[in-house]
Amino acid sequence: MKNLDELLLDRKTIKKYNPKGKVSKEQLIEISNAGRMAPSGFGLQQVEILVVSNKQKKDLLAETFQGYNCENIKSASALIIVLGISTDTYILDNGKLMDEKLFDPSEMDIAKKEELKKHLLNIYPNIEFKSEYDMINAGIHVGYMALKATELNLGSTIMTGFFVDKLTIQLKEMGMLKEGRRPVFGFAIGEPDNEYPGNKRQKIRVGIEEYANFIE
Numbered sequence: 001m002k003n004l005d006e007l008l009l010d011r012k013t014i015k016k017y018n019p020k021g022k023v024s025k026e027q028l029i030e031i032s033n034a035g036r037m038a039p040s041g042f043g044l045q046q047v048e049i050l051v052v053s054n055k056q057k058k059d060l061l062a063e064t065f066q067g068y069n070c071e072n073i074k075s076a077s078a079l080i081i082v083l084g085i086s087t088d089t090y091i092l093d094n095g096k097l098m099d100e101k102l103f104d105p106s107e108m109d110i111a112k113k114e115e116l117k118k119h120l121l122n123i124y125p126n127i128e129f130k131s132e133y134d135m136i137n138a139g140i141h142v143g144y145m146a147l148k149a150t151e152l153n154l155g156s157t158i159m160t161g162f163f164v165d166k167l168t169i170q171l172k173e174m175g176m177l178k179e180g181r182r183p184v185f186g187f188a189i190g191e192p193d194n195e196y197p198g199n200k201r202q203k204i205r206v207g208i209e210e211y212a213n214f215i216e
């Protein structure tokens with residue numbers, strides 16, 4: 001198995017897939033689990049995913065992505081839509097979603113849960129980056145999923161190139177969008193078309209000295 005450094009180097013954005021390649025349900029579960037293990041602000045898990053392997057549905061959703069992404073998704077085996085949950089949704093119904101995401105599954109004792117929940121209900125609606133918080137969280141999820149896909153020898157594409165309104169309407173029409181959720185990323189998965197020049201791009205990164213300023 002590849003170590004983390006190798007996976008970091010190997011992972012690249014796939015621009016075209018082999019349409020005959022098939023990602024198995026087991027692999028989709030493994031990739032989903034990698035996302036599920038992502039850290040989250042306050043542990044509130046403000047991200048959910050829709051894992052679409054049904055070709056007809058995937059291709060319908062692809063139509064709401066910008067040109068090159070649309071064709072790319074159609075060639076892929078599956079499309080994950082990464083959904084962010086708005087911060088405000090967490091304070092509805094006396095923090096019902098906080099219960100579902102954090103407190104119900106926790107083994108913490110009841111008094112401690114209540115104390116922490118009261119604290120969260122107090123500070124959470126007022127956090128910095130409140131309106132971007134789901135997006136910040138979602139970015140970590142796609143990073144984890146992309147590395148997992150690489151480990152499984154699959155290609156992936158992290159995408160924000162979609163028409164937000166069109167995708168939102170399409171998801172609603174398909175009955176896939178629960179209240180308080182919005183699409184933040186598309187994430188295509190499949191077997192890369194290794195002949196496609198766009199998949200042989202050089203990995204361009206600034207040098208470590210430009211990227212990181214070490215203050216010692």
Ligand SMILES: Cc1cc2nc3c(=O)[nH]c(=O)nc-3n(C[C@H](O)[C@H](O)[C@H](O)COP(=O)(O)O)c2cc1C
Nearest residue numbers: 011012013014015069157158159160161162203204
């Ligand atoms: C926030 C974000 C949005 C992106 N959106 C798209 C996209 O819509 N379509 C696409 O083909 N690639 C997209 N990418 C991939 C970048 O183009 C790619 O990561 C970058 O060019 C570096 O190439 P590499 O991933 O192969 O190292 C996105 C990446 C990120 C992090």
